[in-house]
Amino acid sequence: MATNTTPTSSVRSILEKDKLNGTNFLDWCRKLRIVLRQERKEYILDQPLPEEPAPAATRAQRDAYTKHLNDSTDVTCIMLGCMENELQKQMMELDANTMITDLMEMFQERARIERFNTIKDLLSCNDQIGDQIFLMGFQSNPAAPTCFHLQDQDQ
Numbered sequence: 001m002a003t004n005t006t007p008t009s010s011v012r013s014i015l016e017k018d019k020l021n022g023t024n025f026l027d028w029c030r031k032l033r034i035v036l037r038q039e040r041k042e043y044i045l046d047q048p049l050p051e052e053p054a055p056a057a058t059r060a061q062r063d064a065y066t067k068h069l070n071d072s073t074d075v076t077c078i079m080l081g082c083m084e085n086e087l088q089k090q091m092m093e094l095d096a097n098t099m100i101t102d103l104m105e106m107f108q109e110r111a112r113i114e115r116f117n118t119i120k121d122l123l124s125c126n127d128q129i130g131d132q133i134f135l136m137g138f139q140s141n142p143a144a145p146t147c148f149h150l151q152d153q154d155q
């Protein structure tokens with residue numbers, strides 16, 4: 001059996017490495033958008049599912065609705081597949097657009113606290129400086145600043 005090596009499967013692997021667990025929402029959401037952009041389905045996160053067209057609707061309207069519905073189902077499955085079990089259970093009955101909205105509300109407070117703590121850490125580094133030269137470095141995690149102090153050359 002041949003292995004699927006399409007760009008879609010390789011890009012999706014970035015989501016499989018770090019499932020949404022409640023502490024990594026911002027990173028997970030960024031990676032989700034990368035995957036969906038590559039699959040041309042990112043719009044699903046930003047546009048709610050339209051109402052089903054009336055029986056008298058044109059074929060183009062019905063086709064557009066069907067495409068949106070199918071894309072929404074695909075995105076919902078991608079999202080659920082890349083979550084920890086407890087979050088899957090909570091989100092199982094939601095469509096992708098509703099799910100991302102609920103997740104943003106759920107984790108927005110945590111992100112605000114992370115930003116607050118980052119600023120607090122920055123300010124505490126500033127308090128420790130004294131007469132030293134201060135350099136701020138963000139390594140792999142911008143939420144965890146690293147303070148570097150260089151002694152003044154005259155000392």
